[in-house]
Amino acid sequence: MDFAISRRRMVEQHIKSRGVKDPLVLDAMLQVPRHLFVEQALADQAYGDYPLPIGQRQTISQPYMVAVMTEALQLKGGEKILEVGTGSGYQAAVLARIAGRVYSVERIPELARRARRILDQIGCTNVNVKVTDGTFGWEEQQPFDGIIVTAGAPSIPRSYLDQLGPGGRLVIPVGSLGSQVLMRVTKSGEGRFEEERLLDCRFVPLIGGNGWQNDGT
Numbered sequence: 001m002d003f004a005i006s007r008r009r010m011v012e013q014h015i016k017s018r019g020v021k022d023p024l025v026l027d028a029m030l031q032v033p034r035h036l037f038v039e040q041a042l043a044d045q046a047y048g049d050y051p052l053p054i055g056q057r058q059t060i061s062q063p064y065m066v067a068v069m070t071e072a073l074q075l076k077g078g079e080k081i082l083e084v085g086t087g088s089g090y091q092a093a094v095l096a097r098i099a100g101r102v103y104s105v106e107r108i109p110e111l112a113r114r115a116r117r118i119l120d121q122i123g124c125t126n127v128n129v130k131v132t133d134g135t136f137g138w139e140e141q142q143p144f145d146g147i148i149v150t151a152g153a154p155s156i157p158r159s160y161l162d163q164l165g166p167g168g169r170l171v172i173p174v175g176s177l178g179s180q181v182l183m184r185v186t187k188s189g190e191g192r193f194e195e196e197r198l199l200d201c202r203f204v205p206l207i208g209g210n211g212w213q214n215d216g217t
């Protein structure tokens with residue numbers, strides 16, 4: 001299987017044609033080998049437009065959603081980004097091709113370890129991965145130019161708003177356990193916040209002190 005051809009098709013058919021335009025995002029998604037981030041047995045499905053299981057009852061997000069969320073951060077290059085929910089590490093790798101440095105947190109140690117290994121394998125040296133409850137952000141590394149949360153929250157944790165720098169953007173799915181709205185919150189220079197509803201989505205839950213107490217099962 002020629003993964004480069006599959007990747008190009010994924011970008012053309014599932015991402016560009018559905019309205020994602022940012023050339024930095026399209027280029028990053030053309031470059032990052034998604035098939036390395038899924039289980040080997042699922043490698044031939046890696047460029048389909050759907051989430052796939054990554055173990056521990058978690059998923060690698062659908063490519064279109066990765067593209068939309070990355071575009072929503074409105075990156076220009078060189079930024080400092082916090083990702084909550086490392087999962088497979090794929091979203092972190094896409095961000096790392098655009099941003100200056102990515103701080104990514106994951107609550108499940110096995111997933112963080114696996115993600116680190118793949119990120120090292122593809123030479124992603126500007127990603128820091130930490131095992132922690134990411135509902136509190138990453139206090140020591142703030143302020144961030146962007147925060148991206150790849151799990152569904154019941155409401156917007158205050159810590160994320162506090163850890164955004166002036167002009168910074170938070171992209172986060174907010175809603176019930178079964179369905180959420182993808183929100184973008186922009187912090188103005190004066191510490192005011194502008195909220196936008198981007199689209200309906202469905203993510204695994206953000207579990208932690210400022211999130212859900214469990215996954216509802």
Ligand code: SAM
Nearest residue numbers: 060085087088090091106107134150206207208
């Ligand atoms: N960004 C990931 C990728 O590219 O593969 C997909 C993430 S998956 C949809 C959501 C992840 O969020 C899971 O790995 C889950 O363990 C993690 N998660 C849930 N609650 C968390 C928390 N409080 N802190 C850090 N990670 C959390």
